[in-house]
Amino acid sequence: MTAPSADRPGTVLLDVADVLRQPLPGEYLDRVVDVPAGTGELRVELDYDKVTDRFQLYAALIDPDGVFRGHVQCPGGPGPRELRFTVGERHASPGAIAGPIPAGAWTLRIDLDRFREDGPYALRLIAVPGESGAPTAAPDAEGRTEASAAPASGAEPASAPSWLRGELHCHSVHSDGRDGVDAIVAEARHRGFDFLALSDHFTWSHWGPLAEAATAAGGPIVLPSIEVTTHRGHGNAHGLREWVDVYVDGPGRGAGELVREVHAQGGLFGVNHPFSGQQAWRRADVPWAEVDLLEVVNQGQDANNDAAIGLWDRLLAEGHDIAPVAGTDCHELGDPAQRLGQVVTAVRVAERSAEGLLDGLRRAATVVTRGAELELRLRSEGREAGLGEHLELGAGPVELEIDFRIDVPCALFVLRDGLMWFQGDVEPEQSRLVVVDEEPVAAAYRVELHRRSDDPRHWASAWRSHESFEALTSFVRTVHRTTSHTHEGES
Numbered sequence: 001m002t003a004p005s006a007d008r009p010g011t012v013l014l015d016v017a018d019v020l021r022q023p024l025p026g027e028y029l030d031r032v033v034d035v036p037a038g039t040g041e042l043r044v045e046l047d048y049d050k051v052t053d054r055f056q057l058y059a060a061l062i063d064p065d066g067v068f069r070g071h072v073q074c075p076g077g078p079g080p081r082e083l084r085f086t087v088g089e090r091h092a093s094p095g096a097i098a099g100p101i102p103a104g105a106w107t108l109r110i111d112l113d114r115f116r117e118d119g120p121y122a123l124r125l126i127a128v129p130g131e132s133g134a135p136t137a138a139p140d141a142e143g144r145t146e147a148s149a150a151p152a153s154g155a156e157p158a159s160a161p162s163w164l165r166g167e168l169h170c171h172s173v174h175s176d177g178r179d180g181v182d183a184i185v186a187e188a189r190h191r192g193f194d195f196l197a198l199s200d201h202f203t204w205s206h207w208g209p210l211a212e213a214a215t216a217a218g219g220p221i222v223l224p225s226i227e228v229t230t231h232r233g234h235g236n237a238h239g240l241r242e243w244v245d246v247y248v249d250g251p252g253r254g255a256g257e258l259v260r261e262v263h264a265q266g267g268l269f270g271v272n273h274p275f276s277g278q279q280a281w282r283r284a285d286v287p288w289a290e291v292d293l294l295e296v297v298n299q300g301q302d303a304n305n306d307a308a309i310g311l312w313d314r315l316l317a318e319g320h321d322i323a324p325v326a327g328t329d330c331h332e333l334g335d336p337a338q339r340l341g342q343v344v345t346a347v348r349v350a351e352r353s354a355e356g357l358l359d360g361l362r363r364a365a366t367v368v369t370r371g372a373e374l375e376l377r378l379r380s381e382g383r384e385a386g387l388g389e390h391l392e393l394g395a396g397p398v399e400l401e402i403d404f405r406i407d408v409p410c411a412l413f414v415l416r417d418g419l420m421w422f423q424g425d426v427e428p429e430q431s432r433l434v435v436v437d438e439e440p441v442a443a444a445y446r447v448e449l450h451r452r453s454d455d456p457r458h459w460a461s462a463w464r465s466h467e468s469f470e471a472l473t474s475f476v477r478t479v480h481r482t483t484s485h486t487h488e489g490e491s
Contacts, residue, residue, distance in 0.1 A: 010043065011036075014108060014125040020055075021118045027231055027249035029110040033125050035064075037103035040130025041088035044072065044108065048121040052078045053278050056114035057121060059083055060202065060247075061096070064104035068243055070096025071202045075176035075331065089130055094173040095203045101130065111247070113231065114278065164357055165346040165369075166195035166220060169227070169236060169272060169295065169327025175200035178332040181209040184340075187333050189217050191341040195357050197223040199236045199327075204243040221354050227272065230255060233281035236293070236327075239267035239358045254285035268292040268361055270325060274311055275304040288320050293361060297343050297368050297469065299328040305466045313418030316444040316475055323364035323388065324474055343370050348387065364388030369471035373405040376447050376473045380440070387474040392481050398440040402433045402447055409452045410470055411463060417443040425452060444475040 013033050020029070035042065046059040060071040072085040072095060085093040092098035108125050171177035172184055181198065188196045196214070200206045207224045214222045225238045231249045237258075244262060248255045259269045270293025274281040294315070296308045315322055325345045330338040348365040349356040360366070365388045367374050377384055378391045379399045385391035391398070400414060406428050414422035414435065422435050426449075450468040 010041075010126040010128040012124060013127050014123065016124075017120070017122045019118060019120045020112070020115065022115070024112070024115065026251070027112055028247065029112065031108045031123070032105050033108055035101065035103055035106045035127060038130055039101045039103070039127045040090075041086060041128035042101060042106070043086050043124075043126040043128070044070070044084065045124040045126070046072070046081075046083040046110070046121065047123075048081055048119060050074055050076075050078050050081050051114075051117065051119065053114055054116045055119040057081075057083075058111040058113055058202075059085070059123070060109040060111060061085075061087055062107040062109060064102055064106060068097070068203070068245070069099075070205070071175075073176040073201060075178070088128075092205070095175060095200070095205055097203075097205055109247075113229075161348050161350055162352065163346050163348055163367075164194035164221070164352065164360070165344045166193040166197075167328060167330075167340055168197045168223075168225075168238070168270075168293075168325050168345050169199050169298070170196075170330040170340065171200055171227070172198055172206055174203055174206040175227070176331060178334075181206055182213045183333060184330075185210070185213040185217055185220075185222075187340050188220050193220045193341075193344070194352070195221040195223065195347075195354075197225040197236070197238055199225040199227040199238075201227045201229045202246050204240070221352070221357055223354055223357065228255070228258060228269075230283065232283045233274070234272040234276075234279050235281070235286075235291075236270045236272055236295075237262045237267055238270070238293075238361070239265070239354070241265045241267075248285075255283050256285040256287070256290070259286050259290050263290070266358070268358060270295060270323075272327065273298045273301050273304065273308070273329070275307040276301060288315055288318075288322070291320070291322055293323045293325045295327050296324040296472070297326040297466075299326075299330075299338065299342050302466055305469070309472070310418070313415065316446075316477075317417040321364055321388065321475070321477065323361055323366045324368050324472060325361070325366060326368040343368065346373075364474045366474045367471060370469065371407070372410070372449050372471040373403075374447060374449055374471040374473050375403040376445070376476055377401045378445060378476045378478065380478075385476050387476060390477045390479050393440055393442065393478050394481065398437045398478060400435045400437065400445065402435070403431060404433070404449065404471075405431060406449065406470065408470075410449045411452050411468075413448045413450070413464060415446050415448065416441070421445075440478055442478055442480050444477045446473050446475045448472040 061069045069087045072083040074081045085096050087096045198210050210222050223238045224240045228235045228246045262269045271281045272295045294312050296312050297305050326343040346367040347360040349360040377386050381394040381396050412426045449470040450464050453463050
C-alpha cells in the first residue's frame with residue numbers, strides 16, 4: 001500500500017487566499033473544481049485562525065456523483081489551524097474514503113460551522129497523478145478493506161431478556177478525536193462494555209476499522225454511527241447501512257429529511273447535548289415525534305444535563321416515547337474528565353446483537369447510570385409493563401416495583417409526568433422498593449437515584465441535580481383502557 005506523501009509532485013487545481021466577510025449567503029462555501037483523468041490522489045489544505053465559537057471552519061470533498069469522500073475538522077482551542085486531508089486510490093487520511101478518483105467536477109466545501117466575525121483563510125486542492133495497477137476495491141482510511149460495510153451483528157440469542165451496557169457517543173481521529181479506533185475498542189473492552197457506538201462527525205470512514213477491531217478483540221457489539229453536526233444542533237444517527245447526506249444547513253434539504261432517511265435504513269436518530277451553547281438543539285425541521293433518543297446525560301455538560309432531563313420530562317408529558325441515553329462524548333482517552341465508563345447507557349435486549357441493541361433502544365428499554373443498577377415495572381389488576389412499555393389502567397391502584405443495586409446511600413425519586421410523586425431514602429443493603437399509586441392517572445412514570453447529602457443547602461428533596469446523579473430509568477406509561485396508543489414495535 002502506498003501512503004500519501006507531501007513530497008510527491010502534484011498539480012495545484014485551486015489556490016485561494018481570501019477573507020470571509022459577513023454577510024455571506026448560505027451556510028457553506030462551495031467551489032467546484034475540474035479534476036483531470038488519471039488523477040490518483042487529491043490533497044485538501046485549509047488554513048485559518050480559529051476563534052472559538054466565532055470563526056470556525058471545516059473542509060469536505062464531494063465527488064462528481066455527489067458522494068462524500070472526506071473531511072477534516074479543527075480540534076483544540078483557538079489559534080492558527082493547518083487542516084489537511086488526502087483522498088487517494090490506495091489510501092486516504094482518517095475521515096476520508098479511499099477509492100478511484102473519477103474525472104469531472106468535484107466540490108470542495110467549506111462548512112461555515114461558526115461564522116460570526118470576519119476572518120482570512122487559504123484553500124488549496126492539489127492533484128497527484130495515479131499509479132499503474134491501482135486497485136479498484138481500495139483500502140479504507142486505515143488501510144482496511146470494505147469500509148462501507150456495516151459491522152456484522154454477531155447475534156447471540158438470549159434465553160431471557162438481558163442487559164447490555166456501553167457507550168453511544170465518542171470520537172476518534174476520523175473526526176475531532178485524538179485516538180485511533182483500535183485504542184478506543186481496547187478501552188471499551190477494558191471497561192467491560194457490551195457495545196460501542198463510535199459516532200464520528202460527518203464521516204463513515206471509521207465503520208470498517210471499527211468492525212474489524214471489534215471482531216479481532218472478540219467484541220464489543222458495535223454500531224455504525226455518525227454524529228450529524230449541524231449549525232443548529234448535533235444528533236447521532238445509529239445503525240446505518242450507508243452514509244446519509246449530513247449537510248442539512250443549505251437550501252433544499254433539512255434535518256427532517258435526513259432523519260427519515262435514517263429511519264428508512266432501519267436506524268435511529270437521537271438529539272445530543274440539547275442545551276450545549278452554540279451546539280444546542282435549535283432545529284424546528286425535526287418533529288419530536290420522529291426523534292428516537294435524547295441524550296439526557298452528557299459527561300461534559302454539567303448543569304446542562306439538568307435542563308436536558310427537564311426537556312425529556314416535558315416531551316414525555318406531551319406523549320413522546322423518547323428513550324433516554326447517555327454519552328461521555330470522549331475525544332481523548334487520556335483525559336480523566338473524558339474517561340469512558342463514567343456514565344453509560346444500559347439497554348434491555350432480547351438478543352445480544354446489533355439488531356437486538358437497536359431494538360432495545362427503539363423500545364426505550366434503557367437506563368442511564370454512573371454505576372448503580374435500576375429497574376422499574378408497573379402492575380395493575382394482573383397486567384404489567386416494563387421500561388418503554390404501556391400499561392392499561394383499570395379501576396384499581398398501580399403498584400410500582402423498583403429494583404436497584406447501589407454502593408452508597410441514595411435518595412430515590414419517582415416522577416409522574418415530570419412532577420415529583422414520591423421520594424424515599426434507600427440503603428446499599430436494600431434491593432427492592434414497592435410503592436403503590438392509589439389514584440393513578442394516565443402518565444409517564446420514571447425513577448431517579450441520587451446520592452444523599454447532609455449539606456444544609458439541600459434540605460428536603462432538593463438534593464437532586466447533576467452533581468448527585470447516580471441513575472435514571474426510562475419511562476413506563478399508563479394509558480386509559482379506551483386508548484389504542486401502542487408503542488412503536490409493539491403488537
